Amino acid sequence: MERQNSRHTTADAFLQALQDGGVEYLFSNFGSDHPTIIEGLAKAKAEKRDLPKVIICPHEHVAMSAAHGYAQVSGRAQGVFVHCDVGTQNLGGAVHNASRARVPVFIFAGETPYTIEEMRGARKSPANFLQDTYDQHGVLRPYVKWNYSIRTGTNIQQVVNRALQLAHSEPKGPVYLTGAREVLEEDVQREASPKKGWSPLESAALPESGIEELTKSLVEAENPLVITSYAGRNPAVVPELVRLCEKLSIPVVEHYSSYVNFPADHPLHLGYSIEECISDADVILILDADVPWIPSIKKPQESAKAYYIDVDPLKEQLPLWSMPSERYFKADVYEALLQLNRCIESAALSIGKIEERKQRITALHQRQREAWQQKEQQLPDQPITPEWLTACLREVVDEDTLIFNETITNAKVVNQHLPRRKPGTFFGSGGTSLGWNGGAAIGAKLASPDKTVVNLTGDGSYFFSIPSSVHWVSRKYKAPFLTVIYNNQGWKATKHNVDRLYPNGRAQELDSYWVNFDQPADFSKIAEAAGGAYAERVTAAEEVKAALRRGMEAVSAGRSAVIDVVIAGISKQVD
Template sequence: MLNALQDWGVSYLFCNLGSDHPALIESFAKAKAQNRQIPEVIMCPHEFAALSAAHGHALLSGRAQGVIVHTDVGTQNMGGSLHNIQRSRVPAFIFAGETPFTLEGELQGGRNSHINHLQNVYDQRGIVRSYVKWDYEIRTGKNVKQLVNRGMQLAHSEPMGPVYLTGAREILEEEVSPSENVSAEWKPVEKIPLPLLAVEQIVSALIQARNPLIITSYLGRNTDAVPQLVQFCEKLAVPVIEQHATHMNFPGDHPFHLGYQGGTLLSEADAILVMDCDVPWVSSISKPSDACKVFYIDSDPLKEEIPLWYLQNTTFYRADCGEALKLLNEYVRRIDLQTERFTERRHRFTELHKRQRHEWKLREKAPSGDTITSEWLTACLRNVTDDETIFMNETITNAGVVSQHLPRNKPATMFVNGGTSLGWSGSAAFGAKLARPETTVVNLTGDGSYLFGEPSAVYWMTRRYQAPLLTVIYNNRGWNATKMNLLKLYPDGIAKRDDRYWVNFDQPADLAKIAEASGGAYARTIKRPDELQEALQAGMEAVKKGQSAVIDVHLPTISQQID
């Protein structure tokens, strides 16, 4: 099994080992003793952190990493990280042992502890079945390489995602003969191109439109697609909105980048091209007009893993967006374009971009009192980072502010969790740092997300494996997303009147000190604007010297509730 993962180019095994793994541990030791190459073992004190780290690594490497967890309990401890990696369309190879199935010493590896009985469940693989592309158990060691090849082939085929393999101790103890590397024969499915008729229809609609629009969330996971999108938009003078962007998809300073929310651009559009986006709009809030032509390109255009999903008046195409853009650009190069129409559009959208950025810039001014705004914090952070810096952004209710005031112009330098289980960013940043050790990686998180993310495990790993991170906490002392959702339904309710939301941390923890205690991190808590820039710079200097840093920045509190 380990040889097969090595054949696939897996760099790391993010492990939380248990009583089901003696054969694996012995194999690790044997490989070390024989100087034989296998993926490097990374000890992870929590399974949520292990899978999140594999998630972060795959975002940069494009390759599934291995995750090894302990029977049913370790599987459950992965929890929301499995939801995250599945919704983010990121590959991972997960292995969990199963409790032994023999009781009286019949086979090597049989039950020899009371916990072997307690961890015996009816359907361990059923725990993850809603969140993985494939699950299976090893029934004989003789075809284990085939199982790994099958799982990795599916994990890397679009839409990509995690796979889950199990094996009981008795099976892992089975002696088998080495077999050859045939992983090249298990290639992922080739990328699907866009039909030529669709190319003609999409280009024609965008040319004829007065208010064309392109919406995307994760086209930038293919970094080669970003310049293709820029080329297409410049040729046809079409603006782009990054809706709930999980990647850097379009240069933030480009004059055709018109922000992160549809608003009037969406309602006034008469032709929309949606590319790699799960939720381009929420129909109960805002949607295109019935007369608008909508074209949707995605490797999973109907979101087959989401039970209830619908977009009205839309033509769907199952295709790879990178391949589609190549065909769209090739078609545009061959046709004669009317210059006057595009000149007017270029001018109009460029002016709109300038006004939008000017309005955002006004919000960055230094606070006059003792209150630190999220806009000022983000502007100060921009001053201590550069275009190469990689950000993992899990600021949730401040994510829009981060997008506006920390624009990215280089692909693969900004990532957001594609799922909804909080706590992802710390371990994901650790995994990203392992994938790009020469690059500065910054974790941006809210206080709630920081606590969800098992910070003691995260910073232990960063010190143990010499992968220093800068973490900046946007700390409003509570769960602001919960409060905001309440206010959407009860804008004038009693909860608002009485300031009772049950979301605030009225006895706030010393969050930065958690990282200091568990991982020797440089720890600062900042409550005054005049301390902020120096603290961020000091944190960055610590990271450059090989020490993780956590800067906990206090923003205005979201509630004063005390009962």
């Protein structure tokens, strides 16, 4: 036994390399491929050595979403450990979300043993045969920045360091490492992981010609416009963007926003839809946005000059993509704004033109807000509106509350009626695979245990989030948060897409979309049963505020809460 415990395996060195690389958590669903990993964790526990803390996740989608949320709040990649090909597949769309959102995550999966009886770690169960596949990496290859299989334990520190370096280098994203039991069982020398020489790539800046051209175009523009979706993933961007826009009176639209990119109450903020102002724009500055407009619906005038600044301006992982622009700059938005602001300080400005534009935009901003406010009026004895629900929520959160928004068809309503001005307090998934919200809230709470986390979701997204797993993890690891469900009894996004393509079609005529939950689940009770959450279902408008306050009180007391708010249903189809 003493000789067994004195062994130093690839798995031991692997875990230590993750610890030395700054990984704090392993969101894990272990299997038959992880015995040496589990033994390594147990040895460290017995010897009181620090290693990343294991967070047991009953479903891999929750594990991946938790690492996603943690990285969004902290900027640091965490580990996700899953079981062979089946665990890799169970990560599902959560990997798509991390990839599209440019979020760093370190994924590790075992591989089925590559020997039948010849080596230590060889196959011991039927599963070891059935989980053998020709291309396990192919499951994730379209979504990860890097994938590799451990060949030997002698260079495991280098492999881990490279994986983390790539994950944290722009464009950031998930990486995928695998290893079979035989290689994890290999005896290796005890070596300290090198801590230097593995920093992420330095941020790229604009070329001098680009600074000059952009400055000239913005200064001379009559109707400049900034469009952004996720520039605020670096909170330091926000004050620099405010500085630029105030200097030249440039309005900002947050299109499909997933962060606080610009203070929502600023008079130069023109909302979350480009339709109102893109037609008049003559110079458009696009900062960190994958889809600044949808050409088939609304696009700039032919004479407009568009400039793209992004660490991946050509969206190289998207097979078909086109947003015609004057120039594309592969640069970090923060660095680019610093350069532009310095250059504009010495530029000759038309103060009268800038002041006139400021007054015009401020007036439009005010009219927008007044129109939004009118929609918050809740009629008595009518179904709860999402505007009213969001207005009530606004009264129970503060500016430091971390808001996670996966309400999909009500996302714009949330943006309009729950305006955020403090960078780093609002998050969207950045992708299109539903179910991110619950796991992300767990990750956020672990990353910022002193912050209140509020998770907003539609009922369809709540189903996809695997709430039984989410709330089991939440209670076990003392990561409480409030979930508010915008329950419209179905998947409204699918209905919207049908109506767009067939505005007078049979589906609309017959109210037949096959997306509604005509026998709805009691969502809050799922969380109560699985994780002891405070559970409440609300059907009357006058009960909303009090219910939200009770939910917040439960969270303050260390218990997650789910407030299921029933709003107008999307369909009455019953077949």
